[in-house]
Amino acid sequence: MKKVAIDEASVKLKLSYNLSKVRRETYIVDDEDVFIFLTESDEESRIPVLHVEKLNGIGVERREEISVPERRSSVGVNVRKDDVLNEVCEMVHDGYDNDVNDCENVVGTEIVAVERPMERPVNSVEEEDEDDRIDYDDIHNIPRSVEVTPQVIEWDDGTGIEIGQEFCSREAVWELVNRAAKQEVFGVYTIKSDPLRLMLRCRQASKGCTWYLRVARTKKSHFWSVRVHRKMHTCSRSVETTSNSIQRGTPRLIASVLHCDYPGNLETPTPNNIMSIVRGRLGVHCSYSTALRGKMLHVSDVRGTPERSYTMLFSYLYMLEKVNPGTVTYVELEGEKKFKYLFIALGACIEGFRTMRKVIVVDATHLKTVYGGMLVIATAQDPNHHHYPLAFGIIDSENDVSWIWFLEKLKTVYSDVPGLVFISDRHQSIKKVVKTVYPNALHAACIWHLCQNMRDRVKIDKDGAAVKFRDCAHAYTESEFEKEFGHFTSLWPKAADFLVKVGFEKWSRCHFKGDKYNIDTSNSAESINGVFKKARKYHLLPMIDVMISKFSEWFNEHRQDSSSCPITAQVVPTVENILHIRCPIAAKLTVFELNSYNQEYNVIDLNSVSFLVDLKMKSCSCKCFDIDKIPCVHAMAAARHLARKEGRNANTTIYGLCSVYYLIESWALAYYRTLYVVPHESVWVLPAHIKELVAFPPEYTPKGPGRNQEKRFPSVGEARKRRINLEAWLQPEED
Ligand SMILES: [Zn+2]
Ligand SMILES: [Zn+2]
Structure with a gap:
């Protein structure tokens, strides 16, 4: 061979060979590759021709090709693939140039393939020279497949691994190989697995299969790179399929x-x-x-892990506030920075509540994660009967201290305005807390929950009792209520007794002192707890993510609904429908004017019952108008009478009689702002003082018998203690 004078400092050689026309070029990067080149031969036992390319200037020709064979690990809910890829590229460069970056701590870069044919000079001395010599022996021990079983057809292992491909961890290699092994049906046997090397061969190597994978990491680098990969199997899948290896998923x-x-x-x-x-x-x-x-x-x-949720909490909240201006968050820590309570109110919601009926529904539910705690959600109801998120948070359990904390934070964003009403299930525990924190507000029980508790006291015809109970609760006048409740008492005396103890003003519409409108928790589509049933099983941050994306989805949906209403429409669809049904009835009623100046009327209905309507006071003796703030048939009849007398358009008057909260304008205002989800953490820009803030997982007292037990107040009429039924939790979900 002719000797060529080469300056090693300025010239690089690119060595490669082609075993056959069909296979791609194989690059020689290190000693191992040289060994393979020397021992490799084609079907006719010919040694391949070595291609030598001379490249001037180190690094000039450095070619990097990056591919992401799979996107494992944290890729945020809403991150474009391009972003991830860019991120990956940067990480690879950093990690390679200074070897400082620990890739395992960096999300989104779990598996990265880099082809760097010119990275290492061929004559460099490998750190693990001794190990490599042992490896050569290993390879020698494997019989050449072409000699032993020439008739067997080769097949690809399906891993897609390439020489020089890099992985962030050994586990990432295993994951890829295991998945391919299951999919392509081959067995893997570990020859060596230590902090610097992973060597695998086919389980049927003794039968002649030459499949072999060697991944190694240099002491300086955190990357695991593929050194040797003989991807073709010559073994029998039939043998592997029936081998006694355990075919179970992990x-x-x-x-x-x-x-x-x-x-x-x-x-x-x-x-x-x-x-x-x-x-x-x-x-x-x-x-x-x-x-x-x-x-x-x-x-x-x-x-991230459940623990990471707490570590990242402050940074996450900082970003949440940044993407959603006006957002208010509070975190309460206790000894040694342990997480205690959390409160979040989104800016768009705080603003939107101004145009909403002032009724706040508070619901709490146990979290089903290792750290437990309770998720508290405060919602309003939009005029179209949809949940409108106001705030949510985490407290440890239902005791006065944690409720007071939550409500005090709630008060910083939703002040104690006159006429504010709270509706909650956990009536006993929250009642006095609401009184303490919101002295002006009124409190009502959640009809749906109360109904469930009432059913426990009924032995015969539970459904009939539930229907009757709702009739009582929904009665607009006291006389109507007396009649219904008298009937209820005669049929279910025990349940009636219970309802009397709860107090009529807590659940009966006509006895309630404040403005509850037609809101009760039983007329919304589904309970808010039902919506987040699955999310309760997630770690803290994923759960918040899911909740905010759900809220954002609602906002988008209802924003579209409100803008797609006909231009002539003035009130929300549900109210428009109510008016639509009432109009023809109102047209048939007889109206007598009592006082034209005060706009007072006597309206006689089809059963010859008379009702007193006061249009100026927006009141009718049927109380329907007063409570719902939507004109009743009597008020509509009176308005019709007035309009005909004054020659105005009757419709204008009727819409004018509705509460402003039902106007499409108010509805649209509640949803006009966009709710943004927190972007993937790869794009977070955090000030130093935020980065320093960390929290550690809480130390909540486990539920069940324990020190905190006496502090926990049961729900209204809650018959038995509710505990998480692990068995039930592991059962398939209904959907
Ligand atoms: Zn094999
Ligand atoms: Zn009426």
């Missing part, structure tokens, strides 16, 4: 499948569906609990 395997199918998404199929997906895709069986654990692991990977 949570890690499930999570890796979910990473592929639902990158960055917290919402994944139910465990039952995951079980069949994994069975269909990989032919692997897994139990319900494995599927569930894999699902949880996926969530952890996307938004």
Whole structure:
């Protein structure tokens, strides 16, 4: 061979060879590659030709090609793929140039492939020279497949791994290999696995399969790079299929499948569906609990571990406030920075409540995570019967101290305006707290929950009792109520006794002293707790993420609804529909003017019952007008009479009789601002003082018998203690 004078300092050589025309070029990067080149031969036992390319100037020709074979780990809910890719690129450069970056701490860069054919001079001395010599022996021990089983057809392992490809961790390599192993049906056997190396071969290597993977990490770098990969299997799948290796899924395997199918998404199929997906895709069986654990692991990977949720809390809230101006958040810590309480009210909601009926529904539910606690949600009801989020937070349990904390924070954004009404389920515990914090506000019980508790006291015909109870609760006048409740008492005396003890003013519409409008918690589409049933199982930050995206979805939906109303419409659809039904009835009623100056009328209905209507006071003796703030048939008849007398357009008057809260204008105002979800943490820009703030997981007293027990107040008529039923939790969900 001719000797060529080469200055090693300024010239790089690119060595490669082609084993056959069909295969791609193989680059020689290190000693190992040289060894493979020397031992490699084609079908006719010919040694391939070595290509030598001379490149002038180190680094000039450095070519980097980055591909992301799979997007594992944290990819935020709303991050574009480009962003992730850019992020990945930057990380790779940083990590490579100064070797400081610990990739495992960086989300979104779990698996990165980098092709760097010119990175290492061929004559460089590898750090792990000794190890490599041992490896050569390993390779020698593997019989050459072409000699032993020439008739077997080669097949690809399906990993897509390339020489030089880099991984953030050994686990990432395992994840990829395991998934491919299940999918392509081959077995893997570990030759060596230590902090610097991972060497795998086919389980049927003794039968001649040469599949081999060697991934190693230099002491200086945190990346694991593929050094040797013989991707073709020559073994028999039939043998592997019936081998006694355990064909079971692990949570890690499930999570890796979910990473592929639902990158960055917290919402994944139910465990039952995951079980069949994994069975269909990989032919692997897994139990319900494995599927569930894999699902949880996926969530952890996307938004970090439960502990990380607390560490990142302040930074997250800072970003939340930044993207949603006007947002108010509070975090209460106790000894050694342990998380205690959290309060969040979004800016758009604080502003929107100004145009809403002043009725706040407070609901609380237990969180089903390792750290427990309670999720408290305060909502209003928009004029179209939809939940309108006001604030939410985390408290430890239902005791006075934590309720007072939450309500005091609530008061900083929703002040104690006259006429404010609170509706809550946990009536006993929250009642006195509302009185303390909001002295002007009135408190009512949640009809839906009260109905559930009432049913417990009924033995015969629970459904009949529930219907009758609602009739009583919804009665507009006291005389109507007396009649209904008298009937109820005769049928279900025990339940009636219970309802008397609760107090009529807490649940009966006509006895209530404040303005509750037609709001009661039983007429909204679904309970707010039902909406976030799944989210309660997530760690803190993923849960907040899910809640805010749901709120944002509602805002968008109702913003569209309000803008798609016909231009002539003046009140929200539900109210328009009520008026639409009442108009023809009102037209048939007889109206007598009592006082034209005060606009007082006597209206006789079709049953010859007379009602007193006062249009100026927006009142009718049927009380329907007074309570709902929507004109009743009598008021509409009176308005019609007035309009005909004065020759004006009757419609104008009728809309004018409705509360301003029902106007489309008010409705649209409540939703005009966009609710933004927190962007992926890769784009967070945080001031130093925020970065310093950390919280640690709470130390809530476990539920059940314990020191806190005496402080916990049961719901109205709550018959038994509610505890999380782990068995039930692990059962398939209804949807
Ligand atoms: Zn094999
Ligand atoms: Zn009326």
